[in-house]
Amino acid sequence: MILTVLFYLFIAVVAIQFLYYIVFFSKFSFYKAQKGTPKRIPISVIVCAKNEAENVQKLVPLLAEQDYPEFEIVLIDDASSDETLDLFEAFEKQYSNIKLVKVENNEAFWGNKKFALTLGIKAAKYEYLLFTDADCYPTSNQWIKEMTGHYTQQKTIVLGYGAYEKIKGSFLNKIIRFETLLTATQYFAWAKMGKPYMGVGRNMAYKKEEFFRVRGFMDHMKLRSGDDDLFINQAGNGTNTAICYTTESFTYSAPKTKFNAWFNQKRRHVSTAQHYKGFDKFQLGLFYCSQLLFLILPIILLSFQFQWIIVCSLLGFRYLFSWISLGLAAGKLKEKDVMYFYPVIEFVLILTQLNVSITNLFSKPVHWK
Structure with missing residues (x-):
């Protein structure tokens, strides 16, 4: 029985x-990637960094070299204790389109990336925003053009793909990239069906109006994570969300190389998902x-x-x-x-x-x- x-x-x-x-x-899975319509809308690229000196040395020049007519780069230093702020200040002098936001330690929001991002979003000059993480880098100089090409009058949120670098001979690396593939397949598919539920901060875009419409991160400010997926879970819907997965639109970042580090990363992601709709x-x-x-x-x-x-x-x-x-x-x-x-x-x-x-x-x- x-x-x-x-x-x-x-x-x-x-x-x-x-x-x-x-x-x-x-x-x-069964549909081809759609090229967006090239836009000339001004863009604010936002990067929040905390103790990321080594990574931002690589990232910022790649952002500055993007093939796009009008954009600024908003660099947010979240009270770093390494040389991140020094590098940001040097880049600010080198590139005229860089804006630096310095975040001091705040007892009420100590160590909270959402607080730092909020300050950066408010400081951004343009209405259209594009986000990546400090430990990421775009795969081409067409990244801004590809991602913003999916903005329309109705589509005010664009979800991109944040990939991980390949490490030859590493089985853990294959597990990490397989999970990233499966996760992206899920959130892209549900977004196509009009039920977007998450995005990744390594590669996403949205208008300021969407941020302020849902009061930014206020409803989940006490949660240390979720500046990307919880925001999309709250703000995204079938009308305002588009997806972009052309090869030129990818960003890459270095994956974890130790199982314990990856395991702890997964723990953070799972704990955040408990607050979805x-x-x-x-x-x-x-x-x-x-x-x-x-x-x-x-x-x-x-x-x-x-x-x-x-x-x-x-x-x-x-x-x-x-x-x-x-x-x-x-x-x-x-x-x-x-x-x-x-x-x-x-x-x-x-x-x-x-x-x-x-x-x-x-x-x-x-x-x-």
Whole structure:
């Protein structure tokens, strides 16, 4: 009796997975990237940095060399204790379109990136904003042009792709990039369906009016993370949100190289997702529960050889359609190599996510530097 129940539950799980990978994710996976219409709107590029001296030395010249007619670069130093501020001041003298915002330690908002970003947004000269992180860099000098090309009168939020560098011979690097691919496939697909629920601060854009419409970060200011995903979860909708995933629009950043560092990063992301809207928490929870059950149920059923032919057929069917869906997405996002190890990477990632959820029940993750 129990095995029969588990068997039908497994069938339901595969059906749910089919719904996500083929019905939902196909909105991104099966469609070509659309070029935006070139714009000449003035842009404020905003970068917030805290103790990022080594990274900003590389980033700022790349931003200054962007092929775009009119833009400023707003550099925010969030009370750094290294040479970040010195470098920003030197860049301010070197480039005429750089504006420097210095954030002093504030007892009420100490160490809160959202406070620093708010000051930078208010200081920005232009209405249209484009964001990246200090440890990122654009893949081309067309980054501003590509991202702003998706702004329209209705589309006032643009979600981009923030990729991670490839590290040859690193299995952890493949796991990190696979997770980034899966996450991007999800938030791009849901945005295409009119239900945007997150974006990444490594690469996103929005108008000032959207920021002030939802009172900025005030509703979640006490949470150290969420300046990107919680903001989009609150401000984004089917009318105002566009996506951009042309190759020239990507940004890259260095991934974690130690498992513990990546694990702690995931803990922060998961803790933030608990504050999403109810529907978004439900659909994400349903997807990850179905992922976990897809691993557990066939092991139980096959260990008793219960309907093993059907179980094996469903396993093969599920891996086929998920491989196709994610493989197409990987092609768009230049992550094809991670799909060669797909079943193994997925297995490790699902177990890691379970471990993260359990760990977060007993302790709070650390945020912002």
